[in-house]
Amino acid sequence: MALPNIYTDVNFKNQPVSSGTVSDSSSCTISSSALPKKTTVHKSNPGFPTLLLALLIFFLVLAILSSVGLTTLFHMYSDLLEEKNTLQQLNHAKLHCIKNHSSVEDKVWSCCPKNWKPFGSHCYFTSRDSASWSDSEEKCSHRGAHLLVIHSQEEQDFITDTLNPRAHYYVGLSDTEGHGKWQWVDQTPFNQNATSWHADEPSGNKGFCVVLSYHPNLKGWGWSVAPCDGYHRLVCKMRQLYV
Template sequence: MLRAAVCCCLSSLAGIGTIAATFVSRSGPVLKKGWHTSSEGRGRLLLNMFSENIYINTNFKNKFDSSDLNADSAPVPQKKTTTHESCHRFSKVLLTSFTVYFLLLTTLFSVALISLFKKYSQLLEEKALIKELNYTKLECRKQHSFLKDKVWNCCPKDWKPFSSYCYFTATDSASWSESEEKCSSMGAHLMVIHSQEEQDFITKILDPKAAYYIGLSDPGHRQWRWVDQTPYNESATFWHPGEPSSDNEQCVIINHPYSGWGWADSLCSGKQKSVCQMKKICV
């Protein structure tokens, strides 16, 4: 509103000034020639003055409107800048999200690949071990599988199958370390027991009058360890009452001295029988 009022005032002043200037510049000769006595001359003079005034006002207004339009359109680049900044911000967020997703996917793929590689390496080791052992005879049972190829679980002759393992009872007596070496030469290790089912199975095929080494020992400070490095779980142990009884007895036997089978600590140098354990052979 204020701008429009200023525009009108300036336009009027300019028009008045133009009329005055034109009147002064042109009235002299007319007055000298009797301007007050010629109505036709006066009319022509006024028409010329108003025409020039309209032309000047029109030019002034066009210039003012053009400058005003330019002034009003100046902030437009600011809108473009704001839009550009928003697009740039969105691009950064999108790029960050894509990077995080890619890193997560890469990590999961790496973990899966490592796990697969470990299983494959274990399978190769088992196959290599089977080739080295050269068992003369295997006793096999068909395993139910959804795979196209038939899978057979086998144990060497004179070994007893149970769950996923084969068990062999050594009849000759030896120390704990010698017994473990003998099991190892057959691709096995001294028996590891983690459940009541395993305990019940093995005791059914053992001689109650003999004692047998199992794969549990104490390297020091009563820290019992299994030979296959599986955790020792105190809630799944089968010690005789009062056992273990001596810090000097660092190996473990399974025997049936009185009312039932159980574990007892023993000197590792003692001569005892033993039980070997190995995974079933898949063919």
């Protein structure tokens, strides 16, 4: 049976036979059309959705940073405004501060205006000027304070140690309506059992205010009633400033 002829694109080249030697080397040439074709991978450019996502992320980060920055600036402005309002209320150019050992959080120094005396958590100022009770309260208010409110005997002893025994000093206690309803200027409830009246005080049947006065023949310093339009010295009181 005759076999079919099979053709291939292969060329053989015989090497010439040298004398006495037969070369077994041969060369094979394969047509490039018989080799597999190389596949070329084309890189595509970023599409529109990818670019849009990147822009969205950028603007989101920018918005977050802007929000944080605005919040920080707002807090800084609020702190500066509060400090400015406090200083305007105090109306004092200089403060005297001492190391703070109280439980006030994040505060290092407790301060009183210059020429004010500290006691407890408050500052006290004694004026040599004389004025009516209402004008005295206004003078204290301009200093960011109010007329003296006494909460304990220790506080009163501290104040009276600095006073002139020959003068009277307005405190922030009054009964302007004359009904026996005494009222402190800071709205502290009046405690009848925590008073320091002189003997036979309070007296009078019309609106009166209270002064600190010294009676050497009695118990020393105590409270007396006086007409609210009388001219006496004054004592101001304010809370210490913590910084």
